[in-house]
Amino acid sequence: MKRDIKETDYFPKFIGIVLIAIDYVLATWFGLIIYKFVVYNGSFPWYINFLIADIFATVLIFLFSCLSKNASIYDPYWSVQPIILLACYIFRPEAKFFPPPSNLTIYLFCIICFWGFRLTINWAYTFKDLNTQDWRYTMLKNKTGKFYPFVNFFGIHLVPTLIVYTCTLPALFAAVNSNRQMNVFSFLFGLVSIGAVFLQGIADYQMHKFRKEKSQNPENPDYQFMQRGLWKYSRHPNYLAEILMWWGIALSVVCAMPEYWFSILGAVLNTCLFLFISIPMADKRQSQKEGFEEYKERTRMLLPLRRFK
Secondary structure (H helix, E strand, O other): OOOOHHHHHHHHHHHHHHHHHHHHHHHHHHHHHHHHHHHHHHHHHOHHHHHOOOOHHHHHHHHHHHOOHHHHHHHHHHHHHHHHHHHHOOHHHHHHOOOOHHHHHHHHHHHHHHHHHHHHHHHHHHHOOOOOOOHHHHHHHHHHHHHHHHHHHHHHHHHHHHHHHHHHHHHHHHHHHOOOOOHHHHHHHHHHHHHHHOOOOHHHHHHHHHHHHHHHHHHHHHHOOOOOOHHOOEOOOHHHHHHHHHHHHHHHHHOHHHHHHHHHHHHHHHHHHHHHHHHHHHHHHHHOOOOOOHHHHHOOOOOOOOOOO
C-alpha cells in the first residue's frame, strides 16, 4: 500500500537509499573486474563482454536482494544500468587513443542520462525503506512458493537486465562507430525520446499528487481510479512513455546506421514486456476494485486519447 512519508520515516528511508547506493557501487566495481577479466582471457566480441559483466553485476544485486529479503533493491537497476554501460565505453581508459565520440553518441548519452536520472529520482521519492517491497514481487512470492528464488532471479532480475541491455545496445553501437554522425531523422527520433521523458515525468507527478490526496480521503469513491490529467485518457501513460523512450533511441541509431536495423530488438522486447506482462499484471490488480470494467471501457490502455463511443 502507498502511504505518505512522515518525519519518522526519513531515517529508515535515508539509510535504505545509502545501503542500496553502496550495493550498486560494489556491483559496478564487480562488473568492471569481470569485464577486464573476460577481455584479457577471452576472445568474445565487445558486446558479449559487456553483457557478461552486466549479468555478473546483476547477480551481485540479486544476492543483496536475497540478504535483505527485498527484491525491490533491483528496481533502480533499470534506470542506472544504461548510463553506466555507456559511460564505461565512452570514458574507458583506452578511449584517448581513438577518435572522440560522435555527435550522435553524445546526443544519445545525454538523452539516456536525462531519462535515467529522472527515473532514479522518481524511484528515490517513492522508496520507503528496506522492509517495503513492490506488491508485484510479493504477489509472485506468494504464488510461486518454493520456486520463488528461481522466479526472483530469472523473472525479476535477469530478464529485465537482458531487456534493458538490448535497449541500450543501439546507443553502444553508435558509440563504437564514432565516425557515424547524426542526421536530421536521428535528431527527430531523439526528440521522441526526450518527449517521452517529459511525458513520464508528468504522469508520475500526477500520480504522486493523486495518491497523496487519496491517502487523505481513503473512503472517497472519487479516488477509486486515477482519472485526471493524462490518466483520464490512458490507464498506463507512464508505460507508454517507457516504450516510446527506447523506440526513439533505436530508430535514431537506425536512421544514422541502417545496417544496424536489428538493434530495434531491444525496443521490441521492451514493448512486449509492458504489453504482455506489466500491463496485464497491473490491470488484474485493478480489476479487483468495483467499477473496473466501466473504467476500462472508457479509458484506453496506452494512448492518452479520448475514447468516443
